Amino acid sequence: MRNAAWRLFQPFLVLGVITLIGVIGYMVIEDFTLVEAVYMTTISVTTAGFTEVRPLSEAGRMFTVFLLITSWCSFAFALTRITQYLINGEINQYFKTRRTMRSIDKLNDHVIICGFGRNGSQAAQTLGYHGEKFVVIENRLEIYQEAILDDPDMLIVYGDGTDDDILKKAGIEKAKALITALPLDAHNVFIVLSARSMNPGIQIISRASDRNTYPKLKKAGANSVIMPDKIGGTHMATLVSKPDVIEFIDYLSGEEGEAIHIESVSYDMLPEQIRDKSLNEIMSWKKTGVNCIGLKDIEGKFMINPPQDVLVKEGMKVLVLGTKQQIQRMKMNIGD
Numbered sequence: 001m002r003n004a005a006w007r008l009f010q011p012f013l014v015l016g017v018i019t020l021i022g023v024i025g026y027m028v029i030e031d032f033t034l035v036e037a038v039y040m041t042t043i044s045v046t047t048a049g050f051t052e053v054r055p056l057s058e059a060g061r062m063f064t065v066f067l068l069i070t071s072w073c074s075f076a077f078a079l080t081r082i083t084q085y086l087i088n089g090e091i092n093q094y095f096k097t098r099r100t101m102r103s104i105d106k107l108n109d110h111v112i113i114c115g116f117g118r119n120g121s122q123a124a125q126t127l128g129y130h131g132e133k134f135v136v137i138e139n140r141l142e143i144y145q146e147a148i149l150d151d152p153d154m155l156i157v158y159g160d161g162t163d164d165d166i167l168k169k170a171g172i173e174k175a176k177a178l179i180t181a182l183p184l185d186a187h188n189v190f191i192v193l194s195a196r197s198m199n200p201g202i203q204i205i206s207r208a209s210d211r212n213t214y215p216k217l218k219k220a221g222a223n224s225v226i227m228p229d230k231i232g233g234t235h236m237a238t239l240v241s242k243p244d245v246i247e248f249i250d251y252l253s254g255e256e257g258e259a260i261h262i263e264s265v266s267y268d269m270l271p272e273q274i275r276d277k278s279l280n281e282i283m284s285w286k287k288t289g290v291n292c293i294g295l296k297d298i299e300g301k302f303m304i305n306p307p308q309d310v311l312v313k314e315g316m317k318v319l320v321l322g323t324k325q326q327i328q329r330m331k332m333n334i335g336d
Contacts, residue, residue, distance in 0.1 A: 011078030018074050021047060022067050030060045040064075045071040090101075096148070099267065100155055101169065104135055109176040114161035114191055115315040116143050117205055124154075130261070135170045137161045162190045168193070168197065177203040185213040188193055189220050196221030261327045262293070265318045269334050280308035288329040290322035 022041030032040060036053045040321060044067045056064065098143040110133040113120050120136065127134045138144045144158045160165035161180065172178070172195055180191045186227045188206045195204055206222040208214055209229070215223045239246050267275060274282050283292050295303040298315035320330065 114180040295320040
């Protein structure tokens with residue numbers, strides 16, 4: 001963006017410098033007042049040809065010739081540069097980038113996706129289905145331009161995710177999660193390290209191609225490490241043994257399942273009236289129709305289809321399943 005801004009304002013800067021030289025030159029050489037020098041410079045630079053303030057000396061005439069030639073060349077340069085911007089669409093791109101930066105500055109609790117390849121674009125698509133705010137970082141120009149053409153409203157930053165300044169532009173300090181899906185594991189490790197240092201509380205999900213990179217990413221600060229090849233193989237094998245289950249899970253996470261949500265409700269989100277109560281009492285609180293499908297205890301272990309009399313204590317989370325409307329009503333209730 002800085003390079004684009006510099007290229008855009010460079011011709012205007014050159015014209016400004018020529019004007020300044022003209023004003024100073026006339027004041028020094030001809031002892032003109034500021035107003036007289038500005039007038040003479042203006043009619044010389046614009047080649048308007050109005051009457052001179054007063055007769056010029058030989059030195060003044062030579063300076064005027066220099067100013068006329070220089071200003072003509074400057075105007076030609078400025079016109080060429082501005083025409084290039086219009087033809088190449090760089091002006092539109094510059095202001096598009098500015099609008100994107102202003103929109104990102106207003107975001108909080110959004111998701112950042114580093115890399116808009118197969119995995120990154122799929123992550124963006126799923127986040128969009130479920131109404132999550134996200135910002136994409138992509139350093140391949142052709143993919144960046146294609147993404148803008150496909151979705152002009154997408155918040156996408158052109159740059160290298162391993163650059164701390166680019167992460168800051170994407171709002172890393174205010175983001176709630178980061179998905180790094182770059183093809184090179186070394187780049188993912190670097191991004192995880194940077195993101196964790198800039199936002200200690202952010203949730204980080206990283207892609208890994210090599211199993212040996214898994215512990216490095218965890219040590220760098222990733223909460224979860226995904227190996228697409230491993231998951232893909234497992235997914236295909238499970239489609240053989242449990243096809244209906246996998247299709248149902250795909251339905252929940254895909255476009256058709258946009259209305260179906262699974263939410264995690266922590267102990268701290270519960271109203272005080274139902275804290276440390278049984279699961280039955282919690283699920284009966286201002287009934288919304290959601291179903292409990294599991295519990296996560298203090299140690300991080302999951303209990304699937306828990307008994308109704310189990311007590312939900314501090315540090316535990318309740319996993320519920322319901323439609324988008326039911327989940328929204330539940331959130332309103334627990335916010336009371």
